[in-house]
Amino acid sequence: MQNPIFSVSEFNEMLNFHLAQLGEVVVEGEISRIDVSRGQWLFITIKDEYAAVDVFGVAFQLSGWRALEEGMKVHVYGVASIHQRSGKFSIRAERIVPAGEGAMKIAFERLRSQLEKEGIFDISRKRETPRFPQHIGLVTAKGSQAYNDFIKVLKHRMGGMHIYFSAVSVQGVDAVDAICAALVELNKRDLDVIIVCRGGGSMEDLAAFNDEKVVRAIFASRAPVMTGVGHEGDVTLADMVADVRASTPSNAAELLVQERAALIQEVDSYCEQLYRTICQQIIKKSHHVEYAQTILAHKLQQTIIHMHQTIELFLKISNSMYRQKIREKMGNIEQLERLLTSFDPAHVLKRGFTITRNELGQLVRSISPAGSQLQTIVTDGTIYSHVHHTKKN
Amino acid sequence: MSTTRKKTDASLAKAFEELEKIVAEFETGDIDLEKGIPRFKQGLELAAGLKKRLRELENEIEEIRSRSIEE
Structure with missing residues (x-):
């Protein structure tokens, strides 16, 4: 049987048909070449010790592509295909992520430095969370330790709040998109704060929180964002862009709300202060009244004494005047008597x-x-x- | 429900601020007792309301789904 004859176009189409049967492939290799055309298309070659393969990608679809550099070990997620016109084989990349701790650290540093230059981490744009947040968005994995820790500590500290919980994958291929979508959805509500948290893990486990898309979604959030990712020492790019960084999910709850007992104590101390001040004022005013009473009594006493003295003086004066008058009158009478006597027949x-x-x-x-x-x-x-x-x- | 809650919540922060304001007024010293006693009474009422609110134990949790997750 004679082999069928394909045109070049048919041949490339046939190859693409067969390659498509492979579905998504993940290829690990070290970047040996990276070219960016017009800031839109990425042409990369990855290699191992014995072979090399080309990778093609569209820049805006590849989150964190700026962090890639030659010599970096990466995992390329994509589909194998032949370029119809040139017949060149490449992997059409959907995601390219640094592989291994070393590569991830390099990618982390590069992205951090680029985002820093953009001013995304500026302290000046950090917002404070309200003192009494009541509507809280929570982005984490359902049933995770992070979820349990946050809810438990929050409840222990304060009640009466409404938590809008958006369950997401916090690691793996879906994590980045899920976290971004959750932030967009939660921002449709009028929330006081959004908490993004997960428990500790390796740098690879925390990769989503070092992803450029997630960092930009946090940066764009209308509500202030608080992160509580990993353990005490883990600092991700998400932490850096967040308005407030908590070291763990429990710490996020601690930073978010004050303890009810402390607040009740604060209210009690305010009441005590009010009592104390009002009592002091009442005592002060009553002292004034007492003082006024004393002054008044003293004045009254003085007036009475003065009046007594005046009366006595008056009596004394009037007595002597009266006696004088009497004496005068008596003199007159005696004179008259004498006169009358002289008239006696x-x-x-x-x-x-x-x-x-x-x-x-x-x-x-x-x-x-x-x-x-x-x-x-x-x-x-x-x-x-x-x-x-x-x-x- | 959300409107009602928002009002209550706003009053929580506001009540705290108002209580702090009254205490600050009292701390400044000379209080006119005629005006001070109603303010004192208002302060105690605010404190009682705050304590009642602070003693609430439960938080309400509502799970929401974002479109891309459902897809």
Whole structure:
């Protein structure tokens, strides 16, 4: 049977058809060449000790491609294909990730330095989380130790909060996209803070938190982001871009909310302060009142004493004046008495004067006619006489 | 529900701020007792409300799904 004859196009198409049956492949190799065309297309060659293969990638689809460099060991995730027009074989990469601790560290440093230049880690753009966060977004793996630690510590410290939990893979091929999607979804709500956390692991386990896409998603978050990734010493790029970095998921809960007991104690101490101040004020004011009372009593006493003195003085003065008046009046009376005494007829009679009345009892002041009867009173009795005759002066 | 919660939550932070403000007023010294006693009363009411809120034990957890995860 004769072999079929293909045109070049048909041949390349047939090869691509068979290569597609392989599905996604992962090839490990060291980058021996890396070219970037117009900042859009990546042409890479990876090799091992005996062979080399070309890799093609579209820059915007390859998160963290800037961290790649020649000599770096990588894992290329992609599909094998023949370029239809040139017939060149390459792996069309969907993801390229540094492989091994050394490569990852180099990639980490390169990306960190680039992002730093962009100002993504600037301290000046860090936001504070509210003192009393009530609506909290949580991005972590469901049922993980990180989830349990965070929820447990949070509940122990404070209640009454609403937690919007977005379950994601925190490692593996889906982790980066899942974390980014969760951040976008949570930011549709009006949240006080978003917590992104996971437990500790190797640098490879934490790779998603050093991924450029995740770093940019945290940078773009509307709500402040707090990270709690890994153990105490692990610092990822996600930690660096976050508004607040907690060392662990438990520490994230500790930094996020104050302990209720401490807050209750704070409220109690405020009450005590209020009591103390108001009591001090009341005591101070009552002292004022007491002082005013004392002053008033003193003044009153002084006034009373003064009045007593005035009355006494008045009495003294009025007494002496009164006596003087009495003395004066007595003098007058004595004078009058003397005058009256001088007018007493008895005294007059004693001096030799007499009182003569006619028959009618009238005082005789002129000569009476002859024959009239007269009564003459002298000091020791009455003389009855008969007028014999009269002689006018 | 979310609107009601938001109001309560806002009042939590606000109540704390208000209580701190009253304490600061009292600390500055000369309080007019006529005005000070109603403020004192208000402070105690705020403190009682805060303590009641702080004694809440449970947190509500709502699981949400993002589109790309479902896909």
